[in-house]
Amino acid sequence: xxxxxxxxxxxxxxxxxxxxxxxxxxxxxxxxxxxxxxxxxxxxxxxxxxxxxxxxxxxxxxxxxxxxxxxxxxxxxxxxxxxxxxxxxxxxxxxxxxxxxxxxxxxxxxxxxxxxxxxxxxxxxxxxxxxxxxxxxxxxxxxxxxxxxxxxxxxxxxxxxxxxxxxxxxxxxxxxxxxxxxxxxxxxxxxxxxxxxxxxxxxxxxxxxxxxxxxxxxxxxxxxxxxxxxxxxxxxxxxxxxxx
Numbered sequence: 001x002x003x004x005x006x007x008x009x010x011x012x013x014x015x016x017x018x019x020x021x022x023x024x025x026x027x028x029x030x031x032x033x034x035x036x037x038x039x040x041x042x043x044x045x046x047x048x049x050x051x052x053x054x055x056x057x058x059x060x061x062x063x064x065x066x067x068x069x070x071x072x073x074x075x076x077x078x079x080x081x082x083x084x085x086x087x088x089x090x091x092x093x094x095x096x097x098x099x100x101x102x103x104x105x106x107x108x109x110x111x112x113x114x115x116x117x118x119x120x121x122x123x124x125x126x127x128x129x130x131x132x133x134x135x136x137x138x139x140x141x142x143x144x145x146x147x148x149x150x151x152x153x154x155x156x157x158x159x160x161x162x163x164x165x166x167x168x169x170x171x172x173x174x175x176x177x178x179x180x181x182x183x184x185x186x187x188x189x190x191x192x193x194x195x196x197x198x199x200x201x202x203x204x205x206x207x208x209x210x211x212x213x214x215x216x217x218x219x220x221x222x223x224x225x226x227x228x229x230x231x232x233x234x235x236x237x238x239x240x241x242x243x244x
Contacts, residue, residue, distance in 0.1 A: 008240050011053055011085055017077035018048035025163050025199060026117045028189060028219070030054030031236040032201055033161040035063070038113035042153060043067045044098045044146065045118050049078035049091075054240055055115065056087045065091040066111075068101050070141075098141060102149035114150045116162045118143075143171060147179040154206045159184070161203045169200055176204050182212035190220040193230075 005012045006022040015021045030051040035041070035058050043052035046067030056065055067082065069075040075095035082091035094101065101107045119141055150160045160181065164172055166188070176183060181204035188197035197218065205212050221233045229244070238244045 006050065007242065008050075008054075009242055010057055010240075011087075013048050013050045013053065013081045014077055015048045015050075017080075018074040019071065020047050020074075022048075022050050024221070026051045027054075027237060027240065028199070028221075029115060029117050029161065029163045029201065031240060032187065032219070033113070033115055033203075034159075035059045035113065038063065038159075040064045040111050040113075041066070042107070042111040042114045044114055044116040044150065045069065045141065046078050046093060047074050047117070049081040049093065051115055051117055052091065053081065053085050053087075055113075056085065056089045056091065057239065059087075059089055061088050063089045065089060066107075067091070067093040068098055069093060069095060070097050098149045099145050102152040107153050109153070109155050111153050112155060112158050114154060114158070114160045116146060116150070116160070118146055118162060118164075143168065144175050144179075147172075147175040147181070151179045151181065151206055156206060158206045159203055160206070161201070163189075163199055163201050166197050166200055172202060176202070180206060180208055182207050182210065183214045184212050186214070186216045188216075188218045190218065192222045193220055193224060 005014050033055060035055050038059065041052060041055055041063060046052055046069045049067050052065045052067050056063060067078045069078050072095060075093055078093040082093055085091060154160065184205050185203040187201040189199040189201060190197050219232060220230050222228050223230060234244050
């Protein structure tokens with residue numbers, strides 16, 4: 001497990017206090033997600049806050065970022081990382097469940113964009129570390145709860161962007177459409193060209209109108225060998241990762 005701070009090109013985050021460290025899933029989600037038209041961004045399950053900060057790096061100067069994090073130590077570290085971030089935008093962390101946040105007036109119908117690298121393991125072996133289980137397993141945040149809470153917190157026309165394992169694609173499609181979203185993008189993520197996709201990125205729009213064209217694409221991270229990064233991957237992570 002990574003120790004100490006993680007240094008991006010333009011900002012750094014401390015991560016010892018959060019169970020989940022900076023990882024590929026979050027980096028891919030933060031690099032891929034568009035910030036166009038997003039004046040208020042919410043990071044649902046913010047962890048140490050780095051995914052939201054990746055978006056602030058590209059966002060307009062008056063953008064507001066709110067990180068929602070259940071686990072106490074992670075929320076504290078998110079607050080600290082937000083306080084030291086170098087961008088002029090305003091970032092605050094709120095400790096509590098996403099379900100509770102969605103019921104509060106200050107969060108309902110407020111966000112233009114919600115991102116989430118959610119706890120997506122279900123019925124999988126667990127760690128002795130309770131905080132790590134909160135970050136990885138969906139006992140406290142089911143797929144349905146995330147879809148419902150995000151719909152409540154987004155403005156009409158707002159977007160929800162997530163990353164999930166491939167084996168939950170069909171379930172996520174059902175929840176998204178059932179909660180009043182229209183799919184805009186689904187991107188299958190291959191770790192290497194010769195392997196089947198392991199993750200999928202998903203972008204939804206809060207609207208009941210059938211006016212959204214659904215695009216389906218693929219993103220490959222590496223070629224035939226480890227660290228043989230593809231140009232399509234490098235093109236989205238270059239603003240963030242040192243050595244790219």
